[in-house]
Amino acid sequence: xxxxxxxxRLLSKYCDRIAQAAVxxxxxxxxxxxxLRAVWRPIPGTYDVVGFIGAVLVSFAIAYCAVxxxxxxxxxxxxxxxxxxxxIINIITGILSLGIFALxxxxxxxxxxxxxxxxxxxMSALIPFYPYIYGVAFGCALLCLVILVDLGKSLxxxxxx
Amino acid sequence: MSPSTVAIISVVILxxxxxxxxxxxxxxxxVGFAGFAYMVSVESSLSILAKDFWxxxxxxxxxVVPMFIFMGTVAFYSxxxxxxYDTAYRFFGNVRGGLxxxxxxxxxxxxxxxxxxxxxxxxxxxxxxxxxxxxxYDPSLATGCVAAAGSxxxxxxxxxxxxxxxxxxxxxxxxxxxxxxxxxxxLTALFAVTIYILCRVKPSLAPPxxxxxxxxxxxxxxxxxxxxxxxxxxxxxxxxxxFTPTEAGAAGAGGALVIALAxxxxxxxxxxxxxxxxxxxxxxxxxxxxxxxxxxxxxxxxRVPFELSEWVGxxxxxxxxxxxxxxxxxxxxxxFMDSLALITLTVPILYPLVLSLGFNSxxxxxxxxxxxxxxxxxxxxxxxxxxxxGVAPDIPLETIFRGIFPFLAAIIVCIAILIVFPQIxxxxxxxxxx
Numbered sequence: 001x002x003x004x005x006x007x008x009r010l011l012s013k014y015c016d017r018i019a020q021a022a023v024x025x026x027x028x029x030x031x032x033x034x035x036l037r038a039v040w041r042p043i044p045g046t047y048d049v050v051g052f053i054g055a056v057l058v059s060f061a062i063a064y065c066a067v068x069x070x071x072x073x074x075x076x077x078x079x080x081x082x083x084x085x086x087x088i089i090n091i092i093t094g095i096l097s098l099g100i101f102a103l104x105x106x107x108x109x110x111x112x113x114x115x116x117x118x119x120x121x122x123m124s125a126l127i128p129f130y131p132y133i134y135g136v137a138f139g140c141a142l143l144c145l146v147i148l149v150d151l152g153k154s155l156x157x158x159x160x161x
Numbered sequence: 162m163s164p165s166t167v168a169i170i171s172v173v174i175l176x177x178x179x180x181x182x183x184x185x186x187x188x189x190x191x192v193g194f195a196g197f198a199y200m201v202s203v204e205s206s207l208s209i210l211a212k213d214f215w216x217x218x219x220x221x222x223x224x225v226v227p228m229f230i231f232m233g234t235v236a237f238y239s240x241x242x243x244x245x246y247d248t249a250y251r252f253f254g255n256v257r258g259g260l261x262x263x264x265x266x267x268x269x270x271x272x273x274x275x276x277x278x279x280x281x282x283x284x285x286x287x288x289x290x291x292x293x294x295x296x297x298y299d300p301s302l303a304t305g306c307v308a309a310a311g312s313x314x315x316x317x318x319x320x321x322x323x324x325x326x327x328x329x330x331x332x333x334x335x336x337x338x339x340x341x342x343x344x345x346x347x348l349t350a351l352f353a354v355t356i357y358i359l360c361r362v363k364p365s366l367a368p369p370x371x372x373x374x375x376x377x378x379x380x381x382x383x384x385x386x387x388x389x390x391x392x393x394x395x396x397x398x399x400x401x402x403x404f405t406p407t408e409a410g411a412a413g414a415g416g417a418l419v420i421a422l423a424x425x426x427x428x429x430x431x432x433x434x435x436x437x438x439x440x441x442x443x444x445x446x447x448x449x450x451x452x453x454x455x456x457x458x459x460x461x462x463x464r465v466p467f468e469l470s471e472w473v474g475x476x477x478x479x480x481x482x483x484x485x486x487x488x489x490x491x492x493x494x495x496x497f498m499d500s501l502a503l504i505t506l507t508v509p510i511l512y513p514l515v516l517s518l519g520f521n522s523x524x525x526x527x528x529x530x531x532x533x534x535x536x537x538x539x540x541x542x543x544x545x546x547x548x549x550x551g552v553a554p555d556i557p558l559e560t561i562f563r564g565i566f567p568f569l570a571a572i573i574v575c576i577a578i579l580i581v582f583p584q585i586x587x588x589x590x591x592x593x594x595x
Contacts, residue, residue, distance in 0.1 A: 018589035019444075020436035023231055026224060027418075030411030047221055057227060057440065058447045065281045065444035071184035071553070072445060072547040078182040100191040107211035122392035133215050140214070 001152060008069055008145045014066035014143060022057035028049055038114045052090025053120075059139030066146045087154050094151035101144045108137035164200065166465035171196045175456075179541050186445075189452030196459035207460055214320040218449040221407065222321070226279060228410025232391075232417045233284025234435035238428075239421030240287070241387055248381040250296065255372040258360035260296055261306045264289040264355055268310030268350040272317035278500075279446050280354065282545040283426050286552035287438075299366040300556050302359060305564020308545040309571075310352055312534035317345035322504060322533050326526045330512050333523075336590040340523045341530065343585050348531075351571040358565055387420045403416025442551045449544060457503070473514070480518035481580060487511060488532055488576060495536025500544070504533055524579070527586040531576050538565040 027049040065071060078086055112133035120129050162170075171192050178188040190210070198206035217223065253259030268285050286307045293303035315322040318338035327337050340531050360367050372382075394416045395409050404412050422428035427435075473486050494503050508529060537545040540562045549561055579585055 004377060016437070018438055019440040023227055023436055023439050023443075027228060027231065027411045027414045030224075030228070030404075030408050031415040034398075034408055034412060038403060039441045050224050051221045054221070054224045054227070055215070058218045058444060061440035061444035062448055065441050065448075066184075068441060070441045070445050070551060071186055071448060072550055072558075073179075073184045089181050093178065093181050096178070097183060097187045099195060100187060102189070103194065103207065104210055104214055107207050108214060111208075111211040111215060113518075123426045129215075129260045134210075136218055138216055141226060 001156070005149050005153075008142075010147050012063040012067050012142055012146060015060040015139070019057045019059075019061035019064075022053050022060070026053045026057065029053065037107050045122070045127070048125040048127060050143070052127065052132050054071035056135055059136045062139050063142035063146050066143055087158050089150060091158065092148055094154060098147045098151060099145055101140050101147065105140040105144060108133055108140060112137060117140040164463040165468065167196060167200060168460060171459070176541065180258060184448075185541075186452035189449070189456040193452070193456030193459040197455075197462060198443045200459065200462045205528070207382055208389065208469045210455065212457070213455050214451055217454055223447070223450070225321075225407045225410035226446055227439055229281070230283045230416045230442050230446075231435065231439040232410065232560070233287045234438045235414060235417040235421055235427065235432075236284070236388075236391075237287040237291075238431035239424070239426040241347050241361060241417070241426075244381075244383075244385075244387075245343060246551035247354040248378075248385045251290075251378045251381045254296075255369055257326045257364055257369045257370070258302075258356045258367040260289070260293050260298060260358075261356045261367055264293065264303075264306055265349060265352045265356065268307070269313050269317060269345065269592075272314035273486065278312045278315045278322075278534070279544055279548050282315030282537075282548045283442050283446070283552060285311055286549045290549070290553050294553075297368055299564075300553075301560045301564035302356075302366045303564070304546075304549050304553060304556055304561040305566075305568055306352070306356065308538050308543070308549045308561060308565055309534075309568030310349075311545050311548070312537050312572075313349060313352075316341050316348060316527070316530050318342065320530065322500070322530050322569050326504065326508060330508065330522055330526070332526060333500040333590075334454065336523055337526050339396055339589040340527050340586045342589055344527050344531070344575065344579060347585060348534075348572065348575045351575050352568060355567045355571045390420060442548065445551050446544070446548060449547065457541060480520065483518060484515075484520065484528075484580065487515075488528070489530075490533035492535055492539070495532060496539045496541065496543075496549040500533035500536035503536055504529055521583065521587060523590055524583045528576060528579065533570055533580070535569060535572050538569060575590060 029043065029046060030050060033043045036043055060079075078089055081089070112130045115133060116128070116130035121127060124127065175192045178192070179185060194206055194210050197209060241326075250260060256262070267289065268281060273286050282358055286304075294300070294308050314320070318339055318341050320338065323337040323341060327333065329588070342510075342535050357365070391413060395413045398404050398409065398412055418427070426440055473483055473490070476483065476486075476490055478486075491503065491507075494507070512522070518521065537543055540546070543562070543565070546558065546561045546565065550556070550558055
């Protein structure tokens, strides 16, 4: 369990590094486009590529954001309840969270496969969509693992009593 | 079960799950998905789920969010914010609430470079919060004023909300931008008055600091110059047409990096930290916006917004009273939904009603922005508050929400003034030809 926890944390952290690289890439591409457009000609397909970089950025960042507790929740009520009740609530909301992101992952895989078969490409750069949708699916799957680890911890705590 | 009953039950479940500490974004996505599946079909709900995630994550217009967040984190980690606030403190520090006033002014200025309320709150929160806390400001006032003033970004052009409104109702975006300027200045002044009153009533909220000598003040001014350069780059570039509002984010981030490197103020560690913060806040904002979109799709199939506007339109009341109801409806709706989702959802429905009541479409655009500003700060779904929470994780959410109420009152006063004097919004656009 502990090693699985460490694995998920490390994996999300390294994925977040990819998201960070995407931030730099997005900035360089847009700035490069602005500059080159002024002095020579625009970089073709910037509009499409910037959207794809955005998809990579967000997909690879959501899991590590969850590891850091970055996804906002309302602390108002639960913080005042007993430890045990808090754990049980964590388990219920953990299962619900896992459920919704498992669905998103599954559906993104289907959407990506559909797009691959149809051969759907972006408007100007003609880049296929599907690898990036697989990226979104991967990011959501990783988020599922993070939720699963937290769920496992809560279950272990409850079992311990 | 009638669609309205389904909508009401789902809102109850939504709030219940919020209170159980389930992340807001997850709840909106889940309830939206389940509701849509119940109302339409499981298959279409499943397929919309994946499409919404893909469309939002890969949205070109939303890429301005991480770029402005990055600009803010670079400005923060290179110490620009500290130097800027040092200047503000030198000049206003001996006044009660001086730094909060400077925050409002800085947010208004930043609003002129940024069209997204979340990005503005994130960037300015990064810049201003550490300083206000350094000078022992009440956390509630400090966070509340940034969360509220960050929303000025969608009123002062450029503005994503005004662009989207313009597209929906086919109104000139140039005129809409012009219409935002004077109400933006008015709301900035009202926020400043709010801080003044708060500090008069409870002086301990924002302790006055030491008075600086004019020599100290003049020396500190160098800290503002880099910020002005960045302002000039982003604003000038937009005006001259070097880049679009969406590209301005990347230009600003690039400009901030160049300035930081030229002044040798950004360490490698600081650069990595600014990137790490950017991805964390971006992930949080995008997931919430995506969740709100999914929930919005469900609410629109319940037709509740339609029924509501039909019902209001059928009342035998004066136009201003009905406008009051509409604004009240947005205030309530903004509590539960993301402003952008709420606006994109309701404007197409309310617009014919608003025109038939004799209101001007440009004026209504400004009103929509103001109700959007309320929506981004009202609990439980006030995105700016969550953005500020992302910037200052140690401050409880309740503290921030408590801080926004005086500023919410200021926005309501601003709306009331605009209802009585619509000319404030319509004066500048009347000079525009396009």
